[in-house]
Amino acid sequence: xxxxxxxxxxxxxxxxxxxxxxxxxxxxxxxxxxxxxxxxxxxxxxxxxxxxxxxxxxxxxxxxxxxxxxxxxxxxxxxxxxxxxxxxxxxxxxxxxxxxxxxxxxxxxxxxxxxx
Amino acid sequence: xxxxxxxxxxxxxxxxxxxxxxxxxxxxxxxxxxxxxxxxxxxxxxxxxxxxxxxxxxxxxxxxxxxxxxxxxxxxxxxxxxxxxxxxxxxxxxxxxxxxxxxxxxxxxxxxxxxxx
Numbered sequence: 607x608x609x610x611x612x613x614x615x616x617x618x619x620x621x622x623x624x625x626x627x628x629x630x631x632x633x634x635x636x637x638x639x640x641x642x643x644x645x646x647x648x649x650x651x652x653x654x655x656x657x658x659x660x661x662x663x664x665x666x667x668x669x670x671x672x673x674x675x676x677x678x679x680x681x682x683x684x685x686x687x688x689x690x691x692x693x694x695x696x697x698x699x700x701x702x703x704x705x706x707x708x709x710x711x712x713x714x715x716x717x718x719x720x721x722x
Numbered sequence: 723x724x725x726x727x728x729x730x731x732x733x734x735x736x737x738x739x740x741x742x743x744x745x746x747x748x749x750x751x752x753x754x755x756x757x758x759x760x761x762x763x764x765x766x767x768x769x770x771x772x773x774x775x776x777x778x779x780x781x782x783x784x785x786x787x788x789x790x791x792x793x794x795x796x797x798x799x800x801x802x803x804x805x806x807x808x809x810x811x812x813x814x815x816x817x818x819x820x821x822x823x824x825x826x827x828x829x830x831x832x833x834x835x836x837x838x839x
Contacts, residue, residue, distance in 0.1 A: 651826035651827065654825075
């Protein structure tokens with residue numbers, strides 16, 4: 607079965623540089639979520655999109671922005687990178703079912719960002 | 723606000739013995755509860771969820787969890803642990819209030835499970 611695809615899998619940047627992470631949800635999934643997992647930490651919610659509109663916002667720094675495109679893929683743009691941004695960034699997707707029932711979020715393999 | 727607590731940083735169990743990973747939660751509305759497992763350098767893999775209905779939920783790989791509303795708990799269990807179950811386990815909650823789409827998951831701190839041969 608198709609899974610969530612994230613690219614790149616690994617990314618190394620210098621301080622103050624920019625980075626763009628991409629996420630391709632499971633086909634037909636309409637909701638995308640971004641999470642940040644620091645070393646030894648639990649995943650922290652950043653932002654989510656439903657049908658290309660922002661639906662929820664968490665602890666996302668102002669230096670970060672994200673969007674969901676017409677093909678439902680999403681990009682997380684990170685500017686003025688800091689050492690503390692080094693983390694594993696997960697994208698997850700889910701489907702809002704017509705019945706209104708709650709579906710689980712399916713996670714991608716993550717992008718490991720290292721800021722030097 | 724919603725929160726999840728996993729009181730144990732690590733659980734050690736011998737292969738073949740029962741495994742329990744504890745989780746308690748706090749939400750303002752009805753809780754939607756999830757368990758995920760994470761292997762080293764991998765993404766989170768869904769195990770099971772409780773939305774409504776029977777308090778005992780069965781999931782992947784022989785795992786099950788029991789929802790206890792009075793104790794606000796959702797402990798993960800497996801009757802007979804395998805060495806391959808060694809991983810990091812996360813409990814997560816989603817508040818039932820609000821829009822159905824895009825609601826965030828709040829994760830517990832994770833419990834590392836080590837199953838010894």
